[in-house]
Amino acid sequence: MAEGVQDGLANSLIKASQVARETTVQRAPNGIAYAAFGDNLLADNDLQRIVQAVPTAIAAALSRKAYYFVPLALSERRAGEGGDATLIAPAYTTELGDQAICHRNVPLDNAEGVFISTRLLNDRFALAFEFFINVGHAFVEVAGVPDSFQQMAWSQALSDVRGETSHDAWEARHLSLAGDRQPTRAEGKPIVDERAKNNFLDSAFSDAVAIYLLSLAIDFDYTELREREYPLLAPQPLADRLKQVAKLFPPNPGYEFAIKYRRRA
Secondary structure, eight states, rough: HHHHTTTTTTTOOOEEEHHHHHHHOOETTTTTTEEOOOSOOHHHHHHHHHTTSSSHHHHGGGGEEEEEESSEETTTTTTTSSSOOOEEESOOOHHHHHHHSEEEEESSSEEEEEEEGGSSOHHHHHHHHHHHHHHHHHHHHHHOOOHHHHHHHHHHHTTSSOBBSSSHHHHHHHHHTTTTTEEEOOOOEEEOHHHHHHHHHHHHHHHHHHHHHHHSSSSSGGGGGGGGOOOOHHHHHHHHHHHHHHSOOOOOOOOOOOOOOOOOO
């Protein structure tokens, strides 16, 4: 932590822009800019492994991003100060934890800062996934969705595979094919909402990138991704998406992509 921010401010809120100015940003070998600030409970080697899990080809599209791993990020409005600037808590308190959010994006002088609240994400799985979800969305904004992935994911949607990888993907997929209503057909084909279809493909690809990166950084069981709002994508269609992403963006040295299937007894 930078001394100018640290001294006497353990219980204060600090503007994110000041944290960015006074905290040393590192460059991971893959090129991602990141920094750790405050009482974030992160071991350096754990953070390095998470950041470096991003393949160089994906990291290259994030040159305008800097990721700050901080205890808590919140807005001035949430903190009762008025305005909407992002504030950072150097240490966790229950009161501030109730007001904080998982991440805040902040325009900086020469980049966009993404401030991730490490103390709201109480384990390595949750922290890594929050970071990788941000990476996935940022990558899609810059690079778009590869044609090969679009064709595969849309084919799965048309064949009505079970579930999806996020609420956004689930909702957009249903909207693209008229949701739960019987789709109107023209010349034997469903009429497609193209805007919803594009939203679905963007979400499905950014989700697949995030889950792929998570698999490189840590071992986890697919069921750990389960949420209440939608059913998870069936394992085999998900495996097909992840294999497609791995083919496009091979792992960095020291990381391995593997899908392990477990049969029920």
